[in-house]
Amino acid sequence: MFDLIQYLVDGLAVGSVYALIALGYSMVFGVLQLVNFAHGELFMVGAYFVMYAISLGLPWPVALGLGMCFVGLFAVAMERLCYKPLRGAGKLAPLITAVGLSLLLQNLVQAILGPNPQSYPARVPEGKLSQFFGQYLPDPSQLQIPHLPDGLFDWNDLVIRHRDLMIFTIAVFVTLGLELFLRKTRPGRGIRALALQPNAAKLVGVPFDFTISMTFFIGAALAVVAGLLQGMADNQVTPYMGISSGLKAFAAAVLGGIGVIPGALLGGLVLGIAERLLVGYDLSTYKDGAAFFILIIVLLLRPQGLLGKARMVKV
């Protein structure tokens, strides 16, 4: 019983990272009904970007801010170049393009930075790149590498790591902030209007393209936050981290109710906790299947997801 509580607490941190990625899936799906399969790769690119920026000697808030802007703009460019031309070409074409983009980003990063996991401080792999960057990269010993807090809360035998608590708190605040942004600000309401009634939204003057770009930007920026947290928590980034976390985050978004912001958080936490439970009870080989098992069960009982609302088909 005691273990159970411990695993529940441990699961919060894992789930929080899923939740931060899931927000992006959920928002984009909300406005475009598109599963942006490349979103997991934005998380991965963001994790690399921030890691390198920090390894160049930038303070972490600057590195994070730059990363959010860079990856956010990248996502906007991706939407403009690859998804926008396919609007009205059915649902499948943009979906396949997204899969293609995901493959492309994964392999590009692997080609440039090497297939092996990197940890702080990041080094550029041998070759022309490292000759070029070598002169800029400071000596690792002089770097201030940021760390998540190492401390522990210890109540009897229930141990909570400060860093897990911090990750969880960040996820909750980001979700709340996003929900507030969507409800209280004009651009945020534009996103919601577009998700609810695209035609009516256009009629009342919601700038369509701008709002979509903003949605992509915000989603990508949040994925970068997730990337930084994951990178620091594991002290490792790989070109493949986007695939597995991305798929599970997407599952989390669907589980919570796609298009519903608190749903993404809830879905992420449920999946994270479930995984921790399996690891805790020595069933870690079933970990990857579990997320989807839960997803299928929930979908069968509540097709619209835990917090989603059912939609009426118009004839």
Added chain:
Amino acid sequence: MMEQLLEYSILPLTLFGITAIQALGLQLILGGAGLLSLGHAAFYAVGGYSAAAFTVYAAPYLGLSQPLLLMLISLLVGAGSALLAGLIVAVPCLRLQGDYLAMATLGFAEIIGTALKNIDAVGGTRGFTGIPKLSSLPWVFSVLALVWWALARFNRTGLGLAIRATRDDEIAARSLGINTYATKLSAFLLGSAIAGLAGALYVHALQFISPDEADFSRSVVIVLAVVIGGMTSLFGSVLGALILVAVPEVLRFAPDVIREQRMIYFALIVIFVMLFSPKGLQSLVLRLARRHQKNESSSLGRKLGGAG
């Protein structure tokens, strides 16, 4: 030289044939019924593993050793087990709307992959080895031809017509007395069974299968084959399979710079095909061929519409 080339091309050709059979099965589900299955490779893996388990474990017990008979039965086992797996997924999931089905099939594939990794009798994470060599290139191509022919006939049957009607407009189809649930279910099951056939051929040609075959990335490859080729036709799916197998193979012979990064070029090709011909390459071919004809008929349509 010639012999070497021939020998070298046997594996890619076999893989092409198997991918083409998988793609034909998915074409029925995706292009035919309009259902996005992101777990097609899982049904293929279920078929492959079951067929292999049959020849390795069940066949000696039953005293079967005649290769031709064994292969035929294992094809049935492969198709049957994949169909059964399809039934388990589809009966509940087909009641869900479009995007959720994609998610549920994707989830199912992950579960199958996880399960396969945990079954020691079929090799666990190391993969299933020691499978007898029963199939070969001629087998693969014969089955491919048979499946292609049968599907072409099937599309003209009542059920084939009902499947396409359901894809185009489910509400209209129901208003004509078509039981759309049963129709989608049949398409899904048939497509899964065809994937199972491909699995049975694969394990007995390569004498090996690993849980990676149920992987999401494998399912993506099949979806890409169907969509890149053009999902509304059987020819398109086979064309797509050819491109997917051939492009990486051909890039192997390209200069080093390109060869090492062939997945990047491959991804770029996928994106460009979608951007410039979202209905697939098959339609690009047809569009060029029919450009003249189409112009004529659409201007006629405009004339008639204008009179109205």
Added chain:
Amino acid sequence: MFSSQLSEQSKILLRADNLTIRFGGLVAVANFSLTVPSNQIVGLIGPNGAGKTTVFNLMTGVYAPNVGSVFLEDVELTARGAHVISRAGVARTFQNIRLFAGMSVLDNVLAALSWQRRGTNLASLLALPTIKTREYEMMQHALEMLSFVGLADYADWEATSLPYGLQRKLEIARALMTRPRVLLLDEPAAGMNPTEKDELAGLVREIVRQHGLGVLLIEHDMKFVMNLCAQLTVLDHGEVIAVGTPAEIQKNPKVIEAYLGADSAQVSGADGSSPGGAQR
């Protein structure tokens, strides 16, 4: 005249009793009752948004009513699956045309026969000779239906490349292929010019004459409705406000108010033969 003469040998086919459906808090249709006899054309009219199409959706199983029932003669159809209701003998067309876009005109019509061929799938897959004659018969039947509605020359066209008026006729042909006892037509004349409308009216009369069907018709064109229908039901804000012969309806003050009050543009579009216009 023509219609009254037929109505003597007609019996009630389709019956809706007290249908009510709510979407969220909104009552879209309340206490709706109506009968459709054989050999007769019944009209369902009302301003935009009155709930006419929702009534069709309730009768054909697209929506399930919260209250009320639908019968075809003695068979209860309430909230049965749409395909079950179609097989029982109620066919319909759609206001926003719903043809099978990826298929030819002929295949659109053949699709209605597809489930009747269920048992024959294996035989036709193997191309058995017995099936050849059956397939041939079906093809013949489909082609006859196409020429009945005047689409014989377009059999191999892509359905959605047809001009608008012909698409509506194709929907009718497709619905008729199910051999219905009752046919529900949702704004069949929308977007047609006067000549096409006259043709369509003739076609609908011919359908009733040949097959003894009961037809229920939603239409905004008052001239079209008044000429064609023996009986009219007027719907406003989800409720029946009047039932009667066209002549009675034209004089009914409630109806006039509903139209003029709701949307006078609607009335002016109907060539002065609208309820309001007839008053003058």
